[in-house]
Amino acid sequence: MQNKGPVSEYILKHYKHFNAAALVDAAKGYEKHLAEGKKMLISLAGAMSTAELGISLAEIIRQDKVQIISCTGANLEEDIMNLVSHSHYKRVPNYRDLTPQDEWDLLEKGLNRVTDTCIPEEEAFRRLQKHIFKIWKDAEENGERFFPHEFMYKMLLSGVLEEYYEIDPKNSWMLAAAKKNLPMVVPGWEDSTMGNIFASYCLKGELNPSTMKSGIEYMTFLADWYTEQAEDKGIGFFQIGGGIAGDFPICVVPMLYQDMEREDTPFWSYFCQISDSTTSYGSYSGAVPNEKITWGKLDINTPKYIVESDATIVAPLIFAYLLNW
Template identity: 85%
Template sequence: MNTKDKGVISSFIEKYYLHFNAATVVDAAKEYESKINSGSKMLVSLAGAMSTAEIGKIFAEIIRQSKVHIISCTGANLEEDIMNLVAHSHYKRVPNYRDLTPQQEWDLLEKGLNRVTDTCIPEEEAFRRLQQHIFKIWKDAEDAGERYFPHEFMYKMLLSGVLEQYYEIDSKDSWMYAAAKANLPMVVPGWEDSTMGNIFASYVLKGELKASTMKSGIEYMTFLADWYTDNSKSGIGFFQIGGGIAGDFPICVVPMLYQDMERTNTPFWNYFCQISDSTTSYGSYSGAIPNEKITWGKLDIDTPKFIIESDATIVAPLIFAYLLNM
């Protein structure tokens, strides 16, 4: 696409983002676009609190326009987008969060407000509102002898329409709703440490559900292995927002296939970009430079590699805007 076809945001960053982290933003966006235009597919991993940061306002359109083909996200991001969909007006913003005393933090807890940086998620309207509906879906599946992945249960809940009575934002701004409508492939490693994962575990402890009703992390990995094998002919890129398990889990599928399955024709990831404020450091996964991934059989020598050391809530929307020609 010619630069003149780009919108004001894309044109702005092309004109002014010329050096250092800023230049890498443009380079990474252009290479992402080039890969998609050449028929490559893209995995996007979501760590941190990107859903609570309302990334859905732009990421949902990335999904609708098929500029992402599979998502790896934390359990928190999986559920918090839906929580924002059904309880947005009950969220409380705390712009002076850096100045809060322990007593003020405790006061927020007693009000049922769980703080994520400057934003508090309401316990009753968000967590409990989802709980009453997702439990029925879990239980119905178990009674029918069915098993699903965590994200599949969430898709079922969204597509059933039971939450529509609570919608407080336009559903087009929910990336999970867009993903459910598209039946987008997803992996959610470590889902157990999320709020809904904790709630599911509590039902298992009470004997009301069986752990086996929920498909496991190993099953997510084997699903991802099959998906990668089936879709890698034209190449698959890796766009990582933040660090942690959302990125570490899926990127390992390539060396697993190549080394452990001895499928030596498995192609490497053909693009890699990470947005992270984790500075390069010794012994750090999230702060490791991309070249280290070559030694683990994840990236090739010639794989385009980008590290943007910045806040993903600032950078990711800019890259997505570029992909959407905004």
């Protein structure tokens, strides 16, 4: 193990019990998993891109400490929005005190609130829209079809956004992923802002829905990728939050094992979930890892960790440990 930096040393010294200890155990388990030559999937739910997780996640990508990402459409686009319009974001530290009228005033100013941070409509959504529409349209006219993240990669790698950069580009995880052509799945992309915009062009007859590859195609891609990459070792699963970003990719193992009847498919070989969701009333996000054994996702012996805490605090600390910061 390489020498650890001051952040890592701090958590090793102070994080001894409860969720703090679970954080350290999960970080050590992740490190051991990679040291054994196994690959890792990271899933991103919530608003982690707007929380600027890219500051640490981009370096995780550059150092090959993740081999595939599953994320919501919001996380896919919001990292790029932060890249090109950061100075126009507005922090609202007193968001708990806002009245309905205060919220309406933000709407009229084109400020879409995510907890304590407002994303600027004009500088973020519309700035991307004109560029991504051209890429969508060009593909359609050429008879080409791509996944949502592939269109985003094309836009980033084309350089058309560089004039707008407002943060250090090394802190954009999407730019790091595009440069590596990192495999990705984006389930439910349609409910993102760019997904809504794409649908609006389809409604207006300017684009065809088939130009965008579908969620089923994402699943079949993931099935092939898992089959090729897992070998007999399995892939690790590092889940930030819950929801579709985690539920969609984790299901590929029981699909291969049960529905495809490939009984030699290895289970996910590491599992960690960071979530503050409580375990109750059928909650997927709050389900303890052992429940996943019954669904054929995890093995009895799969290392399992759950850190019941705020992912905006926990994930950067685990990433710092992996990066020896």
